[in-house]
Amino acid sequence: MNHIALLMENQPGALSRVIGLFSQRGYNIDSLSVAPTQDETLSRLTMTIGEEGADINQILKQLYKLVDVVMVQNLSEADALTLELAIIKLNKAKTEVGSLLKNYEFEREILDEKDNFTVFKVLGDTKEIEKLLSELKKEEFLEVTRSGTLGMTKGNESLATNDQTKISYD
Amino acid sequence: MAKIMTSGGEALIRALADENVDIIFGYPGGAALHIYDAIYQQDRVQHILVRHEQAATHAADGFARATGKPGVCLVTSGPGATNAITGIATAYMDSIPLVVISGQVPNHLIGTDAFQETDMMGISRPIVKHSFLVQKPEEIPVIIKKAFHIATSGRPGPVVIDVPKNLTDPNEKFEYKYPSDLYLRSFALYDEAENSEVKQAVKLLTEAERPVIYAGGGAVNSNAAEEIYEFGKLMGCPVTNTLMGLGVYPASDEQFVGMLGMHGTYEANMVMHEADLIMAIGARFDDRITNNPNKFGLKAKKIHIDSDPSSIDKIIDVDVAMTGNAKKVISQINKELKSVNFDNKKFDPWMKKAMQWRAKHGLNHNMLDQKNPGDIILPQQVVQSAYKATDGKAFVTSDVGQHQMFAAQYYHFNEPRKWINSGGLGTMGFGLPAAMGVKFAFPDETVACITGEGSIQMCIQELSTCGQYGLPIKIINLNNRALGMVKQWQDMQYGGRYSSISYEDSLPDFIKLAESYGHVGMKVEKLSELEAAMEECFALKDKLVFLDVYVDPDEHVYPMLKAGGDMSEMFLSKTEKTFE
Numbered sequence: 001m002n003h004i005a006l007l008m009e010n011q012p013g014a015l016s017r018v019i020g021l022f023s024q025r026g027y028n029i030d031s032l033s034v035a036p037t038q039d040e041t042l043s044r045l046t047m048t049i050g051e052e053g054a055d056i057n058q059i060l061k062q063l064y065k066l067v068d069v070v071m072v073q074n075l076s077e078a079d080a081l082t083l084e085l086a087i088i089k090l091n092k093a094k095t096e097v098g099s100l101l102k103n104y105e106f107e108r109e110i111l112d113e114k115d116n117f118t119v120f121k122v123l124g125d126t127k128e129i130e131k132l133l134s135e136l137k138k139e140e141f142l143e144v145t146r147s148g149t150l151g152m153t154k155g156n157e158s159l160a161t162n163d164q165t166k167i168s169y170d
Numbered sequence: 171m172a173k174i175m176t177s178g179g180e181a182l183i184r185a186l187a188d189e190n191v192d193i194i195f196g197y198p199g200g201a202a203l204h205i206y207d208a209i210y211q212q213d214r215v216q217h218i219l220v221r222h223e224q225a226a227t228h229a230a231d232g233f234a235r236a237t238g239k240p241g242v243c244l245v246t247s248g249p250g251a252t253n254a255i256t257g258i259a260t261a262y263m264d265s266i267p268l269v270v271i272s273g274q275v276p277n278h279l280i281g282t283d284a285f286q287e288t289d290m291m292g293i294s295r296p297i298v299k300h301s302f303l304v305q306k307p308e309e310i311p312v313i314i315k316k317a318f319h320i321a322t323s324g325r326p327g328p329v330v331i332d333v334p335k336n337l338t339d340p341n342e343k344f345e346y347k348y349p350s351d352l353y354l355r356s357f358a359l360y361d362e363a364e365n366s367e368v369k370q371a372v373k374l375l376t377e378a379e380r381p382v383i384y385a386g387g388g389a390v391n392s393n394a395a396e397e398i399y400e401f402g403k404l405m406g407c408p409v410t411n412t413l414m415g416l417g418v419y420p421a422s423d424e425q426f427v428g429m430l431g432m433h434g435t436y437e438a439n440m441v442m443h444e445a446d447l448i449m450a451i452g453a454r455f456d457d458r459i460t461n462n463p464n465k466f467g468l469k470a471k472k473i474h475i476d477s478d479p480s481s482i483d484k485i486i487d488v489d490v491a492m493t494g495n496a497k498k499v500i501s502q503i504n505k506e507l508k509s510v511n512f513d514n515k516k517f518d519p520w521m522k523k524a525m526q527w528r529a530k531h532g533l534n535h536n537m538l539d540q541k542n543p544g545d546i547i548l549p550q551q552v553v554q555s556a557y558k559a560t561d562g563k564a565f566v567t568s569d570v571g572q573h574q575m576f577a578a579q580y581y582h583f584n585e586p587r588k589w590i591n592s593g594g595l596g597t598m599g600f601g602l603p604a605a606m607g608v609k610f611a612f613p614d615e616t617v618a619c620i621t622g623e624g625s626i627q628m629c630i631q632e633l634s635t636c637g638q639y640g641l642p643i644k645i646i647n648l649n650n651r652a653l654g655m656v657k658q659w660q661d662m663q664y665g666g667r668y669s670s671i672s673y674e675d676s677l678p679d680f681i682k683l684a685e686s687y688g689h690v691g692m693k694v695e696k697l698s699e700l701e702a703a704m705e706e707c708f709a710l711k712d713k714l715v716f717l718d719v720y721v722d723p724d725e726h727v728y729p730m731l732k733a734g735g736d737m738s739e740m741f742l743s744k745t746e747k748t749f750e
């Protein structure tokens with residue numbers, strides 16, 4: 001599993017170029033999360049590509065070639081933090097949910113509940129979340145929504161943008 | 171200086187002129203009418219009216235390939251835009267700089283399924299280097315500037331600018347300023363290679379025993395012919411060009427072993443197979459070159475120069491990767507080669523081996539002299555005859571199929587940008603409109619379109635454009651009364667079951683057709699009449715001549731690589747092959 005962090009121009013059409021590249025080149029995206037950054041002209045994406053044998057370097061080069069893409073980084077090759085949020089709705093009382101989750105380390109919070117259902121969030125490692133979801137399959141499962149993996153490198157370095165490249169004409 | 175006030179439409183055309191564009195190819199329609207009105211009111215940019223938007227893109231493409239300058243076309247929304255798609259994809263696959271301006275329905279109608287609305291940004295997305303949807307008329311000059319920069323720099327490619335009609339409104343004026351600088355965030359361009367890479371490459375080159383230089387379209391795009399010739403002479407080893415690279419190394423040079431790949435020469439493919447060092451310059455190891463990539467160049471180390479890092483290690487892993495401009499990188503290598511102690515005489519036996527392969531199974535260049543029973547014309551002979559009549563100096567465009575391969579094999583290009591064909595996408599219908607673009611760029615040069623009766627009918631309407639603008643193109647139609655390349659594959663792989671390749675009874679009378687557009691038509695059916703007809707065709711300087719040559723309908727293109735094999739596994743004729 002590879003997590004890719006990407007900065008791109010916050011412009012209409014930019015996201016479709018990134019997504020389009022994957023279908024065009026025959027790669028699959030497992031998850032994707034996107035939102036503007038502190039610089040509102042830039043959007044940041046984290047993508048997860050699970051495919052075995054996918055040529056990750058080729059994918060990174062193709063992404064970087066897109067004019068709207070400002071920076072790409074393979075978080076899986078860096079010392080990086082990754083995190084995912086899932087909101088789950090189960091046909092179970094709060095206490096039962098508590099016991100289901102007791103073997104997991106991630107942060108959790110009940111968001112809504114009644115006698116016969118519970119809505120809760122979990123925040124943690126993507127693999128842990130997937131493990132939980134597969135365990136929950138045998139329960140009466142109503143709904144799940146996931147943020148997709150988010151990630152950034154540890155330490156004080158950032159996925160910095162190059163300065164604007166000035167192209168002068170005589 | 172007084173302020174220049176323009177509308178969006180006027181700004182668009184003025185910006186093109188400021189970008190030194192003097193000719194654009196297009197077709198008007200509702201969403202583009204404000205722009206056409208702006209064209210009418212100026213004289214810096216000439217508009218050429220084609221008969222179909224596909225032809226506009228191919229003509230702009232032909233212009234770009236011949237000149238190295240970006241080609242420009244202008245189409246309307248909806249069908250105008252979709253008709254341009256094939257031409258945009260053609261340019262994209264061959265890395266040709268094109269700026270395609272499409273009209274769009276007014277902003278407030280976008281998304282409503284308005285008349286002649288189509289999502290041009292979406293439809294063209296996978297086949298453009300970049301695209302712009304104009305959002306404010308004031309940004310038109312900057313977008314034009316960016317579009318030309320993106321289309322022409324690095325690995326060139328087509329750029330689409332989609333312009334909603336209301337943003338070109340003649341009543342809404344703003345101050346026109348053409349930008350002198352522009353800002354593109356993180357727009358990476360690769361120029362020279364690292365010194366360490368140059369040294370490493372030269373080490374491999376001088377240590378090799380059997381090197382080959384393999385140059386493609388990227389070498390043409392970066393105008394590297396002179397540097398590659400010097401490099402070839404410094405190395406004294408065999409040189410081969412891809413279909414897209416023909417002419418970048420002179421075909422008449424003794425080190426040139428011809429085109430390589432699926433229909434490459436026996437000697438070029440053998441050289442590639444046996445080489446211990448493959449030096450790829452602006453070539454991308456595509457499947458028509460490598461045959462089975464798992465069996466490609468197993469004995470060779472590889473050096474790859476390309477302006478696009480994503481082309482490197484895509485199909486074939488290489489030992490030295492040099493991302494940069496081929497012209498500059500080869501200069502660096504030449505300089506380094508000259509500074510090291512190295513005698514290229516050591517490649518003489520290898521060069522001799524290549525010549526032995528040529529002597530054994532090289533292309534048959536004596537066909538014109540051979541007695542041909544029944545006076546049947548072989549298609550190769552037509553190309554040879556055209557070569558002779560033009561002294562090898564014409565611009566030659568082609569369509570796609572057998573005639574394209576015969577032209578590539580038998581018209582020996584000594585200069586780059588003279589051979590103009592759709593290599594990557596393989597677009598039938600490309601040849602005639604591309605020839606128009608070339609002729610506009612070089613009105614005093616001879617421009618021939620070597621085509622077939624299948625391909626020419628895909629854009630035949632452009633005979634009308636040629637009449638309107640007086641373009642004396644020479645159309646050499648290798649008429650074998652069938653879709654020849656498809657037929658060849660059906661012969662070789664489908665037991666001769668000729669599915670949907672024949673239209674013998676319904677072919678037009680090309681002579682009458684040409685004449686109906688005001689051109690000259692000539693028909694040749696006998697070999698004994700070929701040379702005189704060819705001479706006459708090219709002697710008619712001011713006329714478009716449609717030379718319809720009836721050729722042997724059963725001829726195949728050889729050599730042909732065996733599917734899934736390595737580069738030494740070739741069919742050499744209907745009865746000979748190099749493998750068991």
